[in-house]
Amino acid sequence: MNFKRQTLAKLANWPILALCRSMIIKPAGLVIPLGAVLVKARTVGAQALDVESEEFRLLFQELTQGQQVNVQRVHLSVPRLADNGHSVPLRVWVDALQSEAEHVKRLIILSCRNPRPLIARFQFKPMETPLSLSTRIRLNGSQRIWALAQLNDETWWGAHAQVEVTESACLDATL
Amino acid sequence: MTARIVLPIARKLGEPMAVRILIQHPMDTGFMHDVSGAAIEKNVIHSLSLEFNGEELLNAELGTGTAANPFIQFQVRLRQSGEFLLKWVDDKGQMGMERAACIFADRN
Numbered sequence: 001m002n003f004k005r006q007t008l009a010k011l012a013n014w015p016i017l018a019l020c021r022s023m024i025i026k027p028a029g030l031v032i033p034l035g036a037v038l039v040k041a042r043t044v045g046a047q048a049l050d051v052e053s054e055e056f057r058l059l060f061q062e063l064t065q066g067q068q069v070n071v072q073r074v075h076l077s078v079p080r081l082a083d084n085g086h087s088v089p090l091r092v093w094v095d096a097l098q099s100e101a102e103h104v105k106r107l108i109i110l111s112c113r114n115p116r117p118l119i120a121r122f123q124f125k126p127m128e129t130p131l132s133l134s135t136r137i138r139l140n141g142s143q144r145i146w147a148l149a150q151l152n153d154e155t156w157w158g159a160h161a162q163v164e165v166t167e168s169a170c171l172d173a174t175l
Numbered sequence: 176m177t178a179r180i181v182l183p184i185a186r187k188l189g190e191p192m193a194v195r196i197l198i199q200h201p202m203d204t205g206f207m208h209d210v211s212g213a214a215i216e217k218n219v220i221h222s223l224s225l226e227f228n229g230e231e232l233l234n235a236e237l238g239t240g241t242a243a244n245p246f247i248q249f250q251v252r253l254r255q256s257g258e259f260l261l262k263w264v265d266d267k268g269q270m271g272m273e274r275a276a277c278i279f280a281d282r283n
Contacts (some may be wrong), residue, residue, distance in 0.1 A: 087242040110239055115206065119240030125232045129191035129252040136242035138204070170206045 052112050052144070059117055060146075063108055064156045069148060076147040076157040085169035090149045093132040094157070098124070104131050106150040109120040113143035115170065138169040180225075180259050180275035188253065195248045196225060198271065204239040206224060218266045220245060222254040227277070228257035253277065 052060075077091040095103050103126035109119040119137050136143075142165050148158040181195035189276060198220065205217030215238065225233040260272040 018256050109240070114240050117239050119234040123234040124249075125181065125230065127232065127251045129250045132193075132250045134246075134248040136201075136246050138240050138242050170204070 005148050036079060056110075056112050056117060060110065063110075063118075064148065064150075067156050069152075069156040069158040071158055071160070073157045074147050074149050075157040076145065076161045078145055078161045078163050080162070081164045082139065083166045085141065085165040085167050087136045088163065088165070089134065090137050091132070091134045092147070092159075093130060093148075094149050095150065096131060096149075096151060098126045098128055098131055100126055101152075102150045103152050105152050107133065108146075108148040108149070108150075109133070109135075110146040110148065111137070111139060111143060112146070114138070114140045119145075139165045140170040141165050141168045178261060178263075178271060178273040180194075180261055180273055180278055182275060186277075186279065188255070191246055191250050191252045194225070194251050194259070196223075196246070198223075198245050198261075198263060198273075200244060200265065202237075202239070202241055202243045204246065206239075220263045220265045223247075223261070223263040226260040226262070227251075227253065228255070229260075253279075255279075 015110065056115060073095040075093045075095075077093075078088060082088040090109065092107065092109070094107075095109050096102050098104065104124060107122040107124070109121075111117050111119050113168050122133065124131060131149075140143075142163060144159045144160050144162050148156060177222065178196070178198040183192050186192045195222045200220050201218065202220065203215050203218045205215070207215050209215055212236075219239055219241065220237055223233075223235045223237060223245070224231055233247070233249060235247065237245060256278045259275045259277060261271075261275075265271075
């Protein structure tokens with residue numbers, strides 16, 4: 001699976017296929033299916049976002065200004081099973097040099113099921129060391145977490161992870 | 176409210192190091208109730224910034240999705256000694272500030 005994905009990603013970088021990719025925006029004949037398949041492997045649209053709610057999808061598009069998000073370069077580490085939704089450790093790191101030429105401008109952490117999906121938004125000064133950030137978040141039940149990073153060239157990159165939460169952070173003893 | 180900026184003891188000038196920020200704050204979501212059943216008003220630290228020698232290294236907008244007593248750790252690489260300055264504001268308008276000197280013993 002991993003191999004397949006990498007191969008697809010490599011293929012998608014070929015100039016001829018990149019051309020196909022650019023063409024899928026326009027309704028153009030036979031090129032569409034091939035290009036579409038390759039794009040599917042790399043961007044969000046066709047992937048996991050299909051499972052999320054409409055509200056989440058809108059927020060997601062608003063935050064990324066409707067741009068495509070490449071599910072690459074950003075790494076998200078959360079426990080597979082979190083007993084306590086009040087405090088779930090989370091770590092995000094991004095494959096970017098954090099130099100003036102290439103750095104993460106903005107980092108967003110999103111939750112698909114929290115009443116307020118926007119968990120946190122960060123901005124960084126490029127520090128010439130790969131970006132790595134740890135924090136603790138609150139979760140309202142089992143869900144998918146997204147980490148989105150915008151580089152200085154305005155492209156969006158992301159990663160998602162599934163967390164099972166035993167105890168929701170939105171309930172207390174009075175309910 | 177108290178806060179801490181934790182720096183590694185063994186640090187070297189010009190090498191990556193982790194900076195840890197810890198702030199004591201309940202981060203009330205507005206969804207919880209106290210023992211008498213009254214709703215607890217939403218009160219979270221909505222913005223936070225970390226400066227080093229007057230230059231902003233990190234700016235964070237937090238929400239109710241951040242756990243109580245916010246903790247943030249991230250990597251920095253510093254080229255000189257100086258002072259960290261952490262500032263934050265919560266929904267009630269309460270501001271906080273914390274400083275931490277970062278001196279590199281090997282060279283200054």
